[in-house]
Amino acid sequence: MAEQMRTSTRDLEELRDRMTAWLRGRVGADASVSELSRPTDNGMSSETLFLTATWGGRPTRCVARLAPAGEAVPVFPAYDLASQFEVMRLAREKAGIPAPRTLWFEPDPAPLGTPFFVMERADGLVPPDVVPYTFGGWLCEASPEEQRRLQESSVGVLAALHRAPFDAAELGRFGAAGLRAHVDAQYAYYAWAHGKRPIPLLERAFAWLEAHWPEHPGPDVLCWGDARVGNLMFRDFVPVAVLDWEMAAVGPRELDLSWMIFLHRFFQDLTVATGLPGMPGFMRAADVCRTYRELTGYEPRDMGFYEVYAALRHGIIMARVWQRRIHFGEQPDPDDPDDLVLHRATIERLLAG
Incomplete structure (x- = not known):
């Protein structure tokens, strides 16, 4: 990494x-x-x-x-x-x-x-992706109180965005609203990125979503899209800049919540696989959802569904990134296309319940 x-x-x-x-x-x-x-x-x-x-x-x-x-x-x-x-x-x-x-x-x-x-350009500290912050460094080595302050203030960014009074014209420029439109757009993205070499694991995940579709998806809000601590800049463990808005969309607020939770899990799983403890008490789903509920009064729902969806979305992106590495000669092309998904084992566990 x-x-x-x-x-x-x-x-x-x-x-x-x-x-x-x-x-x-x-x-x-x-x-x-x-x-x-x-x-x-x-x-x-x-x-x-x-x-x-x-x-x-x-x-x-x-x-x-x-x-x-x-x-x-x-x-x-x-x-x-x-x-x-x-x-x-x-x-x-x-x-x-x-x-x-x-x-x-x-x-x-x-x-x-x-x-x-x-x-x-703002000034502050960003939890790194390379090497992931879970492997060590300022956030991993912070006190439990400092980590909790950073976690809760990060969730606060989502709460503030989701309750902001955007009008229909402002939201209209970010594409069709709703969970169905979001998933359909992700499948179109998958077909563009990997249509020449399908990835069976990701196709199974799309089928799983259809079989477990929420009965009542939550209300649509403006979602940040790439909502994770690696896209936040901090001073004193409080956000001073919110970065990378290219995945912004209009859909259920659980899209952002599950992405923030899963992207930490992605790094945490990589860290544990190397024998390091990582940050097992950070960005736990129950804690994130409790903070969000306290800030907004809204109870996140169907989070199991949205966790699988977050893992699938990230799988499409990571497989595309891995194909780029193959293109530039930075790694060999795997025999099994499922191996293009770095967190293959995590998705397999989620699909197995």
Whole structure:
């Protein structure tokens, strides 16, 4: 897990020159771009760049998000950067969530070869994906009280987003609402990502969902989509930035809750498999749901169904990421397509009850 996955095929020097030219067209001839770099410990989808943008004599630390180049074997079939830009603005203004302050959206692919947006960069600590935070580091080594503060404040982000007063027009830009529309979109994504080589385990999981469909799915809200602690930045174990909104959707609030719970379980299972204890008392389903209920008055339901769905969704993404690693010669192609799913054993246990 320590090896960095390749997420870009673009040259940094060329990007800096092109971004400088673009910024001068936006804010004036005195603008410059410096300290351009890529993050190394989180993110597997959109290309992320760190930079300092200077205009009017004032340097501003920024982050740019770019849709990946086609030759980079992108994780998702499409990257709606305009919606990502808008959902961060809405989350900040209407839900009071510390989403990054957005600066510019550029829909024209000409300046950098792809659409992109720029936002201000926040300061804080992010639980890493590589190596996962469950293996050690500041969060794993924090006191139980500090871990609980971080967990409860992370659930608080979901509570604030889900109860925010978004209107129908604002929600309409994030696709069809409801659990059925969400699952259908995930199957279409699976067919795009893996249609040339079906993955039987994931197809069994889709069949399991149909056989265990909730009788009354919960009310639809704006969901963050990629709701996990690795997409939060913290100071004093409280969120100061909410990152990565590319999976935002309108659906039952259990989509976010189960994703937050399962993504910790994913890292925890990997850690235990290496013989380390990890963080077994962190992000337990009962604790997360209790905190959410206390904050919102809403009782999460059908969480067993949503846990399987979260595991399936993550399986589609991880299998796509593994295919990208195979494409770039970073690992061999397995004989069994189910082995493309890193948490195969977890899904098999869930399907077996």
